[in-house]
Amino acid sequence: MQVLMMVDHEWLTRLAESYCSFAPMDPEQAPRYDAVKDQIVTRVEVTFGPLNWPLKPVDRSIPNDIMLYRYFAQFLLAGEVVPMLAEYVPKMLAPPTTMVRSWAKLQKRTETLLNALVSKEIHTKANLIAEWHKMRTIYSRSIWNGYLNHCIVK
Structure with missing residues (x-):
């Protein structure tokens, strides 16, 4: 049986x-x-x-490697992680998918964002929000503001 x-x-x-x-x-x-x-x-x-x-x-x-941070940056810029950022997608110089392209490291604006995410180990929305709460210094704000100024046409 x-x-x-x-x-x-x-x-x-x-x-x-x-x-x-x-x-x-x-x-x-x-x-x-x-x-x-x-x-x-x-x-x-x-x-x-x-x-x-x-x-x-x-x-x-996906494994915790550089591609994890690249994909997180792509979804962040596309407004999937933080929906408020979706309104800026049409104003960007390049689409968010640029973050995962092999030639993305040649552009300063993509490397600035990627390096900021990697240095703070931000690959989830929870980590991003926690870091934003810590962002009380001018230096931390300048990383994000600098990136947004580089990637968005005014």
């Missing part, structure tokens, strides 16, 4: 993560900002157990 039990695939990926094999990030599929999780996520394929049973694809946080 055998016993069967139904298990939700999301339980396995959260509670038995060590038994799951996650496929690498698909470069064709762009990550997205998940406002509920406050993370940059991408959909990946998952298998479970030694027999590699396929599960439904799940949203998984």
Whole structure:
């Protein structure tokens, strides 16, 4: 006699993560900002157990590297993290997707924002708000104001 039990695939990926094999990030599929999780996520394929049973694809946080900060900057500028910034998108010299382009490091305005995010380890809305609360000094404000002045046409 055998016993069967139904298990939700999301339980396995959260509670038995060590038994799951996650496929690498698909470069064709762009990550997205998940406002509920406050993370940059991408959909990946998952298998479970030694027999590699396929599960439904799940949203998984992207690794903590420079691309995480680049994607966060993109979603920040696009108004997905802070909706009030969305009104400035049409006035920008370059679209927010410029942040993730390979040649973005050649532009001072993208590097200024990226370096500010990396130096303060800001890659979530919670971190951004916490840093904004700390931004009482002229130096901290000048980083953001300088970036906004460089990227927005007046």
